[in-house]
Amino acid sequence: MPCDMAHKYEWCSKNRSLIKASDGNRYCIFHAPHGEKQGISVEEFNKLVFEHIKESLEQEKDINLTGTIFEGDFSFTGLQSSTPLCHIDFSGATFRGAVDFASMEFGSKVSFKRAIFCGVSDFSNTVFNSTAHFDYATFNDEANFTGAHFEEQAHFFDANFLQKADFSTAVFSKEVYFTLGAFKSGALFTNVKYGARAVFKRPYPGIGAKT
Numbered sequence: 052m053p054c055d056m057a058h059k060y061e062w063c064s065k066n067r068s069l070i071k072a073s074d075g076n077r078y079c080i081f082h083a084p085h086g087e088k089q090g091i092s093v094e095e096f097n098k099l100v101f102e103h104i105k106e107s108l109e110q111e112k113d114i115n116l117t118g119t120i121f122e123g124d125f126s127f128t129g130l131q132s133s134t135p136l137c138h139i140d141f142s143g144a145t146f147r148g149a150v151d152f153a154s155m156e157f158g159s160k161v162s163f164k165r166a167i168f169c170g171v172s173d174f175s176n177t178v179f180n181s182t183a184h185f186d187y188a189t190f191n192d193e194a195n196f197t198g199a200h201f202e203e204q205a206h207f208f209d210a211n212f213l214q215k216a217d218f219s220t221a222v223f224s225k226e227v228y229f230t231l232g233a234f235k236s237g238a239l240f241t242n243v244k245y246g247a248r249a250v251f252k253r254p255y256p257g258i259g260a261k262t
Contacts, residue, residue: 054079060143062115081119085147093123093148100125113138124148124170127155141166142184149192152177163188174199185210196221207233208252218243226250 055076057064066079072087080088080099088096100116107114117140128151139157142164149170155177162184169191176198183201186208194216205227212234219241226247 052077054082056082056118060115060118062117081116083120085120085122085145088122091122096122097125108137111137113140115140116144117141118143120144121146121148121150124150126151128153138162146170146172149173153195156180157183160184168192168194171195176200179203179205182206190214190216193217201225201227204228209233211235212238215239220244223247223249228252 052069053064054060054066054069055078060082063079063081066081069077069079070083070087070089071077072084074084078084080091080096081103083089091099100119100121103116104114114137119141121144125146125148137158138160140162142162143166144163145167147169149172150168151173153173153175157177157179158181160181160183161179164184165187166185167189171192172190172194174194174196177196178200180202182203182205184206186206188207188210190210190212191214193214194212196216196218197220199218199221201221201223202225204225205223207227207229209230210233214236216234216238219239220243221240222244224246226249227245228250229252231251231253
């Protein structure tokens with residue numbers, strides 16, 4: 052019997068080590084609810100995530116972490132030595148603690164669609180060489196994009212920034228898309244460089260709920 056989220060996130064279907072959660076469902080370690088990962092520490096969980104990433108890189112496969120519930124603080128700077136050239140997908144992921152992508156370089160597409168950032172998120176000096184998707188993402192704490200480079204389009208459609216967002220000195224080489232009213236506590240765009248249009252659209256009804 053696969054993880055009860057395998058119908059939605061097929062990549063975890065082969066993980067047979069399941070956890071029976073308080074809701075009565077069985078989950079793989081990646082999709083088990085926060086606080087119900089069989090006593091596995093934050094450090095142990097993070098190690099499992101890196102093992103999954105390493106395995107994907109060795110097999111030259113896209114890195115699929117859709118729907119993953121990160122138990123606590125996580126730093127992705129450990130990937131620096133092997134700059135990811137494949138698509139990395141964090142769609143629907145929940146980052147329960149602070150997350151650090153500072154100075155990383157993404158060689159291909161990266162997606163944070165509908166991701167939830169509960170703690171501080173650091174994308175300072177991060178390089179996105181292909182399209183970056185943050186559509187419908189929710190940033191519950193401060194978001195730091197200072198000095199980030201977006202070489203292709205950056206999509207922040209219906210993303211919500213509930214605390215301060217800092218895009219100072221960021222470079223948007225192609226179009227960047229935001230939503231009107233996305234910045235609930237203000238944003239900084241000091242010395243930002245735009246190579247094309249910055250587009251602000253009307254919000255989609257119902258977005259913006261805190262988590």
